Amino acid sequence: MPDNDDSVNFDLIEGHKENIQSLPSGRSAKKLAQLFSPRGNPSSSPHSNLDDLKGENSRIKASFEQEIQNIDESDDPLDIWDRYVKWTLEAYPSAQNTKESGLLGVLERATRGLVNDKRYKQDGRYLRLWLWYVGWFMDNKREGYVFLSSKGIGEGLALFYEEYAGWLESVGRWAQAEEVYKLGIEREATPAARLLRKFGEFEQRRAAQEEGDGPSSPAIPAQRKVLGVRADPFGAAEPVVRDPQAPRQTSGVGGGGARPAKSKLAIFSDADAAPEPSAMSSRGPESKGWDSIGSMAERKKENTMAPKPWAGETLKAGGKKPPSAGAKMASMDKQISQSHIRIDYTKVQVTVNPASGKRERIYVDLRAVYPTPDEPGTEKSFEEIWAANRGWLDVEWEDEQQHESTLFMNDENSFPGAGNVGGKPQKMAIHADVIRLDENGAPIYPKGEKTMRRKKKQELNETQTSEFIFGDCWQSVGEPTMTLHTKAATDDIYDIFNAEVKPVKPLGGSDDERGYESDDYTMGDGTRRISTSDVDEDEEDEEEDDVDGDGDENASVWSESSHKQHQDQSDDLIDVHDGEEDDHPDEPPRTRTMFVPIPPEDYVPTRRPWRDPVEAANNRLPFMTPITERTEMSLDVTADMGRYELHSKTPSRQINKNMIAEEDEEEGEDLTPLSSPARGVFEDENAFPKGKVPQPLLPKARPALASKPLATKVLTPKATKTLVIHNKGPIIKDAQCNPVDTAVRGEILSNIQPPLTSYDGFYDHRSEKSDRSAEIRKYCKAIGKGGNRSSTGDKSSNLGSSVTLRFPGTEREYAIRRELGAGAFAPVYLVNNSHPSVNNSDADDDDDENNENAIMGKGRFASAHHKRYPQEALKMESPPTPWEFYMMRLAHNRLGPHDRATASLSPALEFHLYQDECFLFLPYHPFGTLLDVVNLFRGEASGVMDEQLAMFFTIELLRTVEALHAKGIMHGDLKADNCLLRLPGDETPLSTKYQPSGDGGWASRGITLIDFGRGIDMRNFRDDVQFVADWKTTSQDCNEVREGRLWTWQIEYFGVAGIVHCLLFGKYIETVGVRDGNGLGKRYRIRENLKRYWQTEIWGGLFEMLLNPGNFVGGEEGGRMPLVRGLRGYRERMEGWLEQNGERGLGIRGGLGRVEGWARGRR
Amino acid sequence: MAPSTQFELPQPPTDAVSSLVFSPDSSHRLLVSSWDKHVYLYQLTEGEGDNANLLNKYEHRAPVLDVCFGDASNNEAYTAGMDRQVKKIDLTSGEQTVLSKHSEPVRCVVYSSAHNLLVSASWDNTLHVHKLSDPGSDPLVIPLPGKPHALSSSPTKLVVAMTARLVHIYDLPTLAAATSPPAPWQTRESSLKFLTRAVACMPNDAGYATSSIEGRVAVEWFEDTLESQARKYAFKCHRQAAPEEEGGGDIVYPVNALAFHPVYGTFASGGGDGTVALWDAEAKRRMRQYQKFPEAVASLGFSGDGKYLAIGVCPGFETGMEDYTGQGRTRVFVRELGETEAKGKGTK
Incomplete structure (x- = not known):
């Protein structure tokens, strides 16, 4: 129908x-x-109906x-x-x-x-609107009703009371409901009869209930005097609504309107009353009313006080108290928490004013002011922040009669200096970045920012002067800063040093961890004892006590620094960093353990070890040069090993003496190889271009060398090749050039001293053609096709004929296994070496062939390239050039086998140079590259490796690069795929805690740099040379190169930055230029933002330095690049951090273990 | 109308100014407290070329965070020290007496001559009420729910602004008479969302103004009637346009100082942007804004007769920069006000 x-x-x-x-x-x-019926034609689509609607x-x-x-x-x-x-x-x-x-x-x-x-x-319609609103959209209905009451809306309408009471009843507040009814009746709200009736009904229901009456506090605090202090469970939940005068984008009504001044509804009790709870507000006689209850949006905003205090409102019958209640006016905490507005700086620091659309940025650093937004009352005023920064809050104030300087004598802090320096406890939340819109460490904030960079200028406060020097020193503990290594500081040391060297107390015998035993090259961890005579006696005693804990930290830090010195100079220097300390003899005793190698009496420190060698070489006596020349030539020939032995025993004393002595006596004797620990003095030995090689020496040397079985060497015939002697200066004299240009390289190679041909492992077949690459390629292709047991005849025939390479001059044979990879210019093959060094870990058992490796002293091979492996890598660069071989050898020679960084440089084992091809044999590093490691982590949730792991690799990289740069060598092609993962062959375990010294297995992990094909020896050039890049640039080239500007070390730093970036972000680096207001012109920074929870100071600072190296030359020797000190500074900071924090979470040990597991598994 | 001139005090403090105050009478002496641990006393000289002399300076152990003049003879001053002490200084002899000690630095001191009370507020969350008529007696210690950051007194009221936006108003006669810590006369919540930076009471005892670190000032009245409460208002101020490259918009500075003109009831606000503005509280209007000062305004004070306005400027340390120092950049300007310069338009 x-x-x-x-x-x-x-x-x-x-x-x-x-x-x-x-x-x-x-x-x-x-x-x-x-509304709900299907409309119109059934045939018409339903959608159109809805649309119509x-x-x-x-x-x-x-x-x-x-x-x-x-x-x-x-x-x-x-x-x-x-x-x-x-x-x-x-x-x-x-x-x-x-x-x-x-x-x-x-x-x-x-x-x-x-x-x-x-x-x-009193208009029912209006009341109705409100009641709808309260009923449907207000969580805190009570507030709504009370608000209405306060405004007098519906005061005379029965509806209001009915609704309000009805709601009260529904939440079980019978007593209050009754109250409301009665009130309405009393007021004769209309329609009165209806109200009465409803009240009656209510009473009946209530009688039937027999439940608790619910809260008995006044529902509407109207005419009655405020009741006595009663527990008002809702009291706490009723914060006074924000006054709209704190303007917010609200639809709330401003407080300016007319207000009914009905005395009946006077909300406040008399002013003299003690604060009482009232239904309207929980705080005493509130002197302000309610202007609005805000809109929903407001209430929901987290920056309003909404959520917390209203928590109690939704509770049901039984008068359960909301947790935040307390309703005791006396409770200050409640007061605070009620009035507290959470200010989350991230949301508020920069806002957009909706009304004007303008962006508003708050000048004040809200993080500093609101370090813990969730805790009420913890905001800090500027004075507090500043006082804390200045250390004023930590001072113990005695009665004023006492002298100021005694103040911090009384300080019982374990770190006598640190406490007064406004030290550690204050570190939280005090920070001082200019507000920038990138993020920096907000989560770290409450835990502790390490940003108390005390500058010395705080000598403003004389009472704190000495503290601050301590502060500086002690700051370094566990928190390495750059201040340690300021030029001033190190100059201080030099000064002290150049002053008379007082006899030092002998170090404990067992403490001879001087690390100059050839193998245990420790960075000096553990406790060291300092014993300069300047140290107070009680300090000595202190050291006894403080063996571990602080002492260790100190020691390691100091020894670190001592090590940095070592790297520059002779290890014989006393690291008297506490030279500053000497000025303050009345300082409280402090633990200081330092490592003090004993200098030889006649030792004169070099002040500028790595710069001056160039000059120093020129200035030095001729006897220096033979050393240089010889060592380069001999390349750690056995005869040199005698030197090692001596070195290992008493590196400091003997070396120099012997060296000097020897020069005088034995012209032809084997001399200290480049890698002697005493290189501080003899750095310049590597400065071969200064070759003032007195001709006669050469031939003499030869026989000496030849006395050792160097049978395999082809050197002899070449030995007579005339050396071209350059008198002074670098080989390339141009002010600008392209360092990778073949002509330039050619010239360098022809002119280096000693000549390339004299290098151990260099086989010159330039008169011949090799023509084997085709065969090799064919073979590899064949096996590449996976024909192991294939049925194809061809393949099986190929199986048998693997290519074996033999070379004149050496008995070794190399069987090609497979191709490992192919770079731009050179394929790399895995080969089997027929004659690996036997027992590679122990040099003593070398076979004859490798006799040149025989080292008398303990330990290892004289040079890394003497160690041969069953599996090696063969790189065949085309067109053939010995450049890479030369650079690799140079690096190893200059650093020497004892430099920890040497382990991170791939050694060139052997090289055969033909007219058409060349064969460079390298160790096979089976564990993949850093790029592989980065990609390993792609699968992680974060997509990147842990910061700790990134830091570990960065440390390794920095150490290696530092070492190279200190010797004037630029790798030139630093990138993540040129960093191979270095792991110990024997899987020695890692100690739980990271040890910057390398002990505990840490030194055996790291990276190995390969691919020196673009290496540059800066010593071949003028000091002020500038390079130009003639090659096609890519985004992975540094900015200078891309912009066609001149460069030297910048590309290296950029390369480092690129690697670090890759480690941290898993992405290739991208930089942006920033105009620098400081007048420094253009600066570069990475495009990516550092994660807030990283050590942004360290990384940020490092990137800043790497991308803008020109701005950081101030701290360097000679005020110019390379930034050896700069890099070292960051490395040491990282080492310190990793040491302190390397056990968090998975920990660096875990992280590295995981990488290791993966790497070993992939072989 | 005498032209308003502005001059600078010689020998200003060598570090940031924490507070400055004129003597309430017309002797035109000015006390300036500073982070360089001193309190400076200047005397304005009138006549040809307004100028001032440094009369004396009083050294403390630690930065002085607040200072005020004492009794009518104005020969005494009280200081709030970072060394947690409340001190009285005899301005002629320079003798300093410790009145009381807090357990944390003392942030503010105010003196009420009518009641001979000195009230100090400290970061130990207490007020110390010193009855100066009974020297040597211990001060009354009033615990506070929050940490006080600003204090101001009117003829009968004392306003304490604390963290968590709490404001307590105490009745001075009550305080003077109290033997045990009385409850506040009123407790309020600040009208401002952000941390209160400064508080100043109207000289006519009608109300007070508060300012926050976020470029706003609120004016409220003591009387807790609905009408009075309805009149309260707040406004934005001390915002500067941000340069375009930062995205335009505004930079919102903290309002570091507020001071009421003793006669006209208008008030001045000084902000981190280095400007001082004069406001008509009744008319809710800004009367004028002075030219930007070289540094942020740290403190303001009108002279007792309203003829001068002293402005202490120093680089703002809002961000707590570690390498901050006010040295060399701290200056105190004194502005001579024209007859009606600070006069408002009257009540509306």
């Missing part, structure tokens, strides 16, 4: 009844049916809005709102605030808009 238009099909509505909000006024069934609604809505626009002109604005809301309810019966209905917005505007309009306070 067709539907009659007159009757409504309730079935339609029935189905949707859950979605229909009941209205007290009822709903038009017809309308509902219309929507369209229609939008139109109607729009027309309402139009009315609203003109509401100011209206006589009866309430009417407009009323109709609008009612229509909305009709059109969207679910009374939900959907996007379409916009119900909430309309209601809010309606209510707010008219809140102060006197006309409507």
